Amino acid sequence: xxxRLRNAAVAAALLTVCGITxxxxxxxxxxxxxxxxxNIKQLTFGGENAEAYWSADGKQLxxxxxxxxxxxxxxFVMDADGGNVHRVSNGKGRTTCSYxxxxxxxxxxxxxxxxxxxxxxxxxxxxxxxxxLYPGYEIFTANPDGSEPKRITNNPAYDAEATISPDGKxxxxxxxxxxxxxxxxxxxxxxxxxxxxxELGYDGGAFFSRDGKxxxxxxxxPKTAEEIxxxxxxxxxxxxxxxxxxLYVGDADGKNAxxxxxxxxxxxxxYxxxxxxxxxxASNVGDPKGRNFDLWMIKDDGTGAEQITFHPTFDGFPxxxxxxxxxxxxxxxxxxxxxxxxxxxxxxxxxx
Numbered sequence: 001x002x003x004r005l006r007n008a009a010v011a012a013a014l015l016t017v018c019g020i021t022x023x024x025x026x027x028x029x030x031x032x033x034x035x036x037x038x039n040i041k042q043l044t045f046g047g048e049n050a051e052a053y054w055s056a057d058g059k060q061l062x063x064x065x066x067x068x069x070x071x072x073x074x075x076f077v078m079d080a081d082g083g084n085v086h087r088v089s090n091g092k093g094r095t096t097c098s099y100x101x102x103x104x105x106x107x108x109x110x111x112x113x114x115x116x117x118x119x120x121x122x123x124x125x126x127x128x129x130x131x132x133l134y135p136g137y138e139i140f141t142a143n144p145d146g147s148e149p150k151r152i153t154n155n156p157a158y159d160a161e162a163t164i165s166p167d168g169k170x171x172x173x174x175x176x177x178x179x180x181x182x183x184x185x186x187x188x189x190x191x192x193x194x195x196x197x198x199e200l201g202y203d204g205g206a207f208f209s210r211d212g213k214x215x216x217x218x219x220x221x222p223k224t225a226e227e228i229x230x231x232x233x234x235x236x237x238x239x240x241x242x243x244x245x246x247l248y249v250g251d252a253d254g255k256n257a258x259x260x261x262x263x264x265x266x267x268x269x270x271y272x273x274x275x276x277x278x279x280x281x282a283s284n285v286g287d288p289k290g291r292n293f294d295l296w297m298i299k300d301d302g303t304g305a306e307q308i309t310f311h312p313t314f315d316g317f318p319x320x321x322x323x324x325x326x327x328x329x330x331x332x333x334x335x336x337x338x339x340x341x342x343x344x345x346x347x348x349x350x351x352x
Contacts, residue, residue: 029334029344033310035352036297037327042334043082043343048073050330051317052343053163054080055100058322062088062098062107063343072119075109077144080321080345088146092117094134097161100144101188102168107144110160112136114151123239133158133176133238141188152190158238161204164188165212165252172196172215174204181240183217183254196254200228202240208252209272215252216260216270216279216300218245242266243290247281249300260302266290269317273297274324280308282316295329314341324348 029040043052047067054061059080064073075089075098089095093113100107112120115136123132137160142149153159155177162173172185178195181202186193197203199221206217220242222231234240247270250257261267265285272279277300282293286307295308295315309315313332320327328345335342 030346031310034308036308036349037346038349040344040346041082043078043328043345044085045342046336046340048339048341049343050341051097052328052330053099053319054321054328055104056102056322057104058326060100061328061343062100062109064096064098064109075107075146077107082343088142088144090146090149093136094119096137097163099163101141101164102166104144106141106188107146108139108141108162108164108171110137110139110162111149112138114138127234127239128241129243130234130239130241133181133235133240135176135238139171139173139190152186152188154190161206163207165208166210167212170208170212170252172206172208174202174206176235176238181235183215185253194253197257201231202242202245203248205268205270207271209276210274211276213252214249214272214276215254216247216249216272218268218270219248220245242268247279247298249279260298260300261305262302263305266293267296271319274320276300278304280318280320280327282318320348 030037049065052061052063060077062077065076066073072094074087075095076085077088078085093111095109095111098109112134120134123130135156135158137158138151139153139159139162140149140151157176159175162171164171170185175184182195183197183203183206184193184195201220201222203219206215208215222228245266245268247260247267248257249260263285265283267281267283270279270281278297280297283296284290284293293314293316295318298305311333315331318327318329326345327348330341331344332341
């Protein structure tokens with residue numbers, strides 16, 4: 001327990017003894033304005049931990065982490081209460097975007113280890129904040145313990161950001177194989193690859209709705225000649241600058257796509273509410289400097305945007321548990337060292 005958290009707990013205990021209640025004594029990790037969350041629990045302690053996603057039975061979480069002496073992210077699995085943490089990727093290359101198959105018999109993630117077992121070089125931030133689209137990323141499936149990894153994509157371009165439909169029959173992912181960053185679908189073994197987005201710009205981070213009929217994702221849409229030239233210039237260097245990303249929803253095959261957010265901010269990590277009518281996501285729309293991200297929710301028609309988290313540091317990558325009662329997310333709150341990102345789980349309060 002960090003000194004900050006320990007002091008908060010002691011102070012709350014003393015106030016309770018004196019007959020004073022704060023409403024926060026059992027929830028020191030929660031900002032008072034975070035009325036949709038309660039009983040926040042920290043699951044990881046130290047390093048960089050992100051993109052935690054539930055197993056279909058709600059008993060486990062799969063996530064990417066870089067901690068201790070690790071040079072770049074690897075894939076880990078832990079119990080839903082934060083126990084039994086163990087690595088399931090092979091420790092080579094860089095990994096990202098892991099996910100459980102619905103039947104629990106396989107896991108999914110992207111890795112660069114076939115290109116090189118060492119970590120690829122980090123992005124060059126001399127051009128500002130950019131994301132590196134490592135061409136060595138391929139998508140793999142493996143047994144739940146990480147054994148028998150099998151490559152299911154095979155081309156010299158970026159393939160990553162994969163998730164799976166609730167029925168386990170369709171994988172959706174992002175690829176640069178046709179010269180632009182688009183969404184594709186394929187079967188679990190890698191066959192029947194189909195491109196489902198066509199507009200110029202980045203399309204990625206897609207998730208299915210609970211019924212498998214729709215998808216939600218983030219996208220950039222450069223419009224002016226200057227924006228298009230800048231986008232293509234970075235893309236030729238296998239990079240993008242994710243400063244303006246709007247959320248979109250559409251049918252599972254990419255048809256009937258429509259824009260949900262229109263705030264000109266960086267919106268990412270969208271996930272459908274269990275009711276399929278709302279989306280929870282991360283955005284820097286509330287920060288004039290664009291540095292702080294909070295969780296937000298919005299109706300799928302683009303109305304009713306509401307801020308969920310209010311911590312003055314990063315909150316992102318939200319996902320509801322299968323029963324819809326809990327929310328897992330990544331945050332810089334309660335960091336022991338500046339820059340640490342940990343995973344947290346909270347009870348969801350529908351009506352505060």
